[in-house]
Amino acid sequence: MRSADRLAGIGATLRGLLGPLTRGGAARLALLLLVALPLGALPATARETGEPEKGAALVRVVHLSPDAPAVRVTVDGEDVKALSDVAYLDATPYLELPAGPHRLAAYPTEAEPDVEPVLEAEIEPGAGESYTVVGIGLVEDETLAARLFVDNNREPERGKAKVRIVHAVPDLGPARVGSGDTPELLVLPGFSNASGYAEVDGGTYTLDVTPSGADSPAFSFPEATVEAGSIYTAFAVGQAAEKTLGAIVTEDSAEGEVVARTGDARKTKENSTD
Numbered sequence: 001m002r003s004a005d006r007l008a009g010i011g012a013t014l015r016g017l018l019g020p021l022t023r024g025g026a027a028r029l030a031l032l033l034l035v036a037l038p039l040g041a042l043p044a045t046a047r048e049t050g051e052p053e054k055g056a057a058l059v060r061v062v063h064l065s066p067d068a069p070a071v072r073v074t075v076d077g078e079d080v081k082a083l084s085d086v087a088y089l090d091a092t093p094y095l096e097l098p099a100g101p102h103r104l105a106a107y108p109t110e111a112e113p114d115v116e117p118v119l120e121a122e123i124e125p126g127a128g129e130s131y132t133v134v135g136i137g138l139v140e141d142e143t144l145a146a147r148l149f150v151d152n153n154r155e156p157e158r159g160k161a162k163v164r165i166v167h168a169v170p171d172l173g174p175a176r177v178g179s180g181d182t183p184e185l186l187v188l189p190g191f192s193n194a195s196g197y198a199e200v201d202g203g204t205y206t207l208d209v210t211p212s213g214a215d216s217p218a219f220s221f222p223e224a225t226v227e228a229g230s231i232y233t234a235f236a237v238g239q240a241a242e243k244t245l246g247a248i249v250t251e252d253s254a255e256g257e258v259v260a261r262t263g264d265a266r267k268t269k270e271n272s273t274d
Contacts, residue, residue, distance in 0.1 A: 057125035058094035058151075060256045061086055061104070062134045064168040064237050065144055066244070071106040071118065071135070085109050089237065089248055089265055093255040099127035106135065121146045130252070132233070136168050136192050143170065147192050153231055153252050160199040161226035165209075166235045167191050169245060174212045179205045188236070202228030209236060219245040221262050229253070238264050 052058045061073050063086045073083035075097070082092050086106075101124045105117040125131055130151040137143035149166065156162040165177055167188050177186040177195065186195040188209065204225045208217035218240060226232055231253040238244035246263025250256055 052094075052096055052128060052130065055099055055127050056096045057099050057127060058130040058153075058256070059097050059102075059104075059123065059125060060092045060094045060132055061106075062091040062132055062235065062250075063088050064235055065135050065137055065139065066237070066239065067139045068118065068135060068144060070109040072109050072111075073104055073106045075104055076102055077105075089258070089261065089268060091235075091248065091250050091256065091258045093257050094130065097125060099125055104133060119144065119146050121148065123148065130256075132166075132256075134166065134168065134235075138170055141170075145192070149194055151231075151233070151252050151256075152197055155229065155253075156199045156231065159201065159228050161202050161228055162197050162199050162231040163226060164195050164197045164233050165247075166194045166233060168235050168237050169240060172211065172218060172236070172240045172245075175209050175218065176212065177207055177209055179207050183210075194233075197231075200226065202226055202230075207234070219247075219263055221247055221249075224249070224260070224262075232259075244268070 061083060063071065066088055068088065070085055070087040072079065073086060073092075074080070075083070075095070080095065082095060086092060101122065104121040104123065106119040107115055107117050119135060121133055123131065123133070130153045132149045132151055134147045134149065135144070136147050137145045152162070163186070165186055165188050167175070167190065170191055172191065174190045175188040176184045177188055179185050185200070185207070186198050188195050204223055205221075207221040207224055209219055209221075210217045219236075221234060224234070230251055232249055233252055234247050234249045236245070236247050238246050244264040246261065246265030246268070248258050248265050249260040249262075251259045
């Protein structure tokens with residue numbers, strides 16, 4: 001089973017550059033998928049299923065930078081309603097885009113029209129594929145960046161659910177993810193990477209995230225319920241030093257939006273909407 005962050009096995013290249021970021025400046029990151037496919041003329045539209053139309057790809061945006069502002073994301077210079085106000089711990093629905101090159105740019109939601117974007121991503125998605133663009137890292141220490149993941153949203157085996165985890169905790173190293181009698185269900189690489197996918201029976205689990213070399217978990221996903229036939233991504237978020245660890249979970253086989261929050265991620269989101 002391929003790793004979630006292998007860019008569809010098509011030799012994706014990370015290019016351009018995290019430049020210096022200050023509170024008055026901007027970091028720009030360009031991500032280019034090297035796929036020789038034509039650009040269509042369809043507008044960006046939100047989808048309600050995990051399957052793109054013929055000749056199109058699905059792309060969503062996830063905001064996981066705890067000290068970055070809410071952002072408005074444009075596609076090829078145009079505003080898109082579903083991307084108009086993406087706050088920390090938000091995941092947008094999948095947007096259907098024609099296969100081919102596109103430029104995504106993220107601006108602070110309350111910024112003036114002529115402000116520089118805080119992040120930029122140039123992507124060239126392949127037809128029939130699904131992608132997640134994640135804003136990750138910290139503004140304060142100039143590690144704010146964009147990461148691109150290919151989503152394997154093909155159906156799991158009958159009676160199974162498919163699960164992976166994305167590591168978005170800047171100060172937590174590699175870890176293993178276990179549940180009950182299975183101490184290593186998933187191997188979680190270091191920060192800004194993703195595990196592979198694991199297929200599990202539908203049901204309710206407690207998932208423990210244990211740093212490599214440690215005996216006890218750094219945090220857990222209690223009562224994580226997965227349905228057979230569905231596909232999920234759990235994003236580990238927060239900061240270990242601040243004791244703000246938690247997770248958001250998206251159902252990628254549906255619209256791709258958040259279906260659950262746990263730990264400090266739930267507290268943070270509840271407080272932000274009070």
